[in-house]
Amino acid sequence: MTPAATGAGIGLIGGIGLCLVLWRLAARRITLTDRIAPYLRERPRTSRLLAEQRGHTPFPTLERLLTPWLDDLGGLLERLGSTSSSIRRRLPSRAAG
Incomplete structure (x- = not known):
């Protein structure tokens, strides 16, 4: 070369x-x-805190009282065992059936 x-x-x-x-x-x-x-994004006109939250049970007051405790319990169990994402990976998909 x-x-x-x-x-x-x-x-x-x-x-x-x-x-x-x-x-x-x-x-x-x-x-x-x-x-x-x-800075130019459209903002909601009212506070999200004032929006009515839908309850999942017939006892909304009890649900509002227990939800934080159950979330903390779920986080503790997730730290001790398998994470929810690893469980979803291992479970067969329901849509495949």
């Missing part, structure tokens, strides 16, 4: 590498739209 061909090959590889680096830097650039979008 001649020195000119070697130089041309090295220059070609360097040029392609430089183009790839510049292309990735341009892809990372944050646009003005991306920067101001969170």
Whole structure:
């Protein structure tokens, strides 16, 4: 291989590498739209705290009292044993039947 061909090959590889680096830097650039979008988002007109929550049982007061305790108990059991995502992975899908 001649020195000119070697130089041309090295220059070609360097040029392609430089183009790839510049292309990735341009892809990372944050646009003005991306920067101001969170401030222009449509906000709900009322507080979510005032929205009526639907109960899952015929005893909504009892449900509101016990839900935090049951959530904490579920978190404790999940830390002690299998996580819910690992159980879902191991169980066969109901939609397949």
